[in-house]
Amino acid sequence: MNTPNRVVITGLGALSPIGNNVDDFWDNLTNGVSGGRRISHFDPSEFRTHVACELKDYDAKDHLDHNTIRRTDPYSQYALVSTQEAVEDSGLDFDExxxxxxxxxxxxxxxxxxxxxxxVRNYAENDYSPRFNPFFVPKLIINMAPGLISMKYGLMGINYATVSACATSNTAIMDALNYIRWGKAKVMITGGSEAGITEASFGGFSSMRAMSQRNDDPEHASRPFDKERDGFVMGEGAATLILEEYEHxxxxxxxIYGExxxxxxxxxxxxxxxxHPEGKGASVAMTQALDDSELNTEDVDYINTHATSTPMGDISETKAIASVFGDHLDTLSxxxxxxxxxxxxxxxxxxxxIASIKAINNNVIPPTINTENIDEEIPAELDIVLNEAREQEVNVAMSDTFGFGGHNAIVVFKGV
Structure with missing residues (x-):
């Protein structure tokens, strides 16, 4: 059996609620800046939740031409913007x-x-006249973002979208990793984008009581592990990673940022x-990701947790971490x-x-902010970095994601 190709990261791009590029994102992340604000995209007064982490000082016209904006949904626009930064960062010349x-x-x-x-709103307001925009379907479908990226750069290799709720972009990274390992590609552009702060999307999550109702204090609404946490705060944006075969x-x-x-x-x-209340599937995914990496639990220095600030989710994830890393929690942040x-x-x-890769590159672990009193059900031996970034050697980082439908996706990164 052939030895799988090594896969490294050579480009990064970010468009986030706390920074519209990688440098600003990382600077604000390590300085504990909250992206939480009262929603400005629409009037949230009729909903239980009024807070979100929206993009700030962002205008699509600063990055994209008029026709692209007119013919694409914001989720695709975000993908194009973060990918442009990542491609430029990578130094790749696709013409060659x-x-x-x-x-x-x-x-x-x-x-x-x-x-x-x-x-749909236009359809209803126009007496259900079937005069839909001809770009309705192309703007809507999830696979259009990778399609548009390929068209922009003339890329004719593997091209598709993944969907696994909040585990989605880790699934995309995993697939991109494997295609390069198998020799099916030299370079893969991968990542994810979301533009879900709309009345319909927001209203659906609000009716589920899944989001924080700390409306009078938006900047402190997202508070993972805290005993007073009451749900997640929705964010928007995109992030791109350029994965490349090591020898290439x-x-x-x-x-090279890392592997x-x-x-x-x-x-x-x-x-x-x-x-799962005991994090059963999550713990198996963590173990399998380490096996796939040919690493042991003691090799992991940092875990960027999924930790959405929901009452059940934070507990199940930390139980999974404790079950997998039990003997080595004293060296894990x-x-x-x-x-x-x-x-x-x-x-x-x-x-x-990107947060995990930058932690490796800078030997700095970004903090968890807003957590004042850790929930008693969170394993006490867990070393949670609180309030301020921590300078610490980071050689290996794990990134956890979990999604509605029971999806668990784990990715492991290492310095080179």
Missing amino acids: MDPYDTGVIWGSGQGGMETFEQE AKARGAH VTGAAMTADAYHMTAT VSATKSMTGHLLGAAGAIEA
């Missing part, structure tokens, strides 16, 4: 490459939700929206960056992958 050597695997949990909402990256003198050593995915087979970014749904794994 075989177009079939590069592919795109992209994730989104909801896709063109704004487009769907607007078109080395030959062109690319800057994707392994990944794994399991299903809870338990509940539509709730995680964890934090929840959703306390600052909010929950980017299908883009969560990608933005948290």
Whole structure:
């Protein structure tokens, strides 16, 4: 059996509620800046929840031409913006490459939700006249984001979208990793985007009572592990990673951020929206991801937790961590960056992958903010980085994601 190709990260791009590029995102993340505010996209007064982590000082016209904006949904626009930064960061010149050597695997949990909402509303307001926008379907479908990326850069390799709710972009990263390992691609553009802060999407989550109702204190609404947490805070944005076969990256003198050593995915087979109470599927996925990486529990320095600030989810994940890393919890640090970014749904794994990679590059662990009193059901031996970033050697980082439907997707990164 042939030895699988090594896969490294050579480009990063981010569009987040706490920074519209990677540098600003990382600076605000390590300084504990909250992206939580009262919603401005629409009037949330009729909903239980009024807070979200929206993009700030962002205007699509600063990045994209008029026709692209007119013909695409914001979730695709976010994907194009973060990918442009990542491609520029990578130094790749696709004109000098075989177009079939590069592919795109992209994730989104909801896709063109704004487009769907607007078109159905227009249909109803016009006496149900069947005069839909001819771009309705192309703007709506989730696979359009990777399609648009491929068209922009002339990439003719593997191209599709993944959907696994809030585990989505980790699934995309895992698939991209494997195609390069198998020799099916030299370079893969991967990540996720979400533009779900719309009345329909927001209203649905609000009616589920899944989101925080700390409306009078938006900046402190996302509070993972805290005994007073009352739900997640929705975020929006995108993040892109350029994955590249190691020898290909080395030959062109690319800057290498780190290596994707392994990944794994399991299903809870338990509940539509709730995680398994003991984190059964999550713990198996963590173990399998380490096995895939040929690493041991003691090798992991940092876990960027999924930790959405929901009462059940935070507990089940930390129980899973404790069960897998039990003998080595004293050398393991964890934090929840959703306390600052909010929950980017299908883009969560990608933005948290960047946080994990930057932690390795800078030997700095971003903090968990807003957590004042840790829930008694959170394993006491867990070392949660609170309030301030911690300078600490980080060689290996694990990124956890979990999604409605019982999806568990774990990715492991290592310095090179």
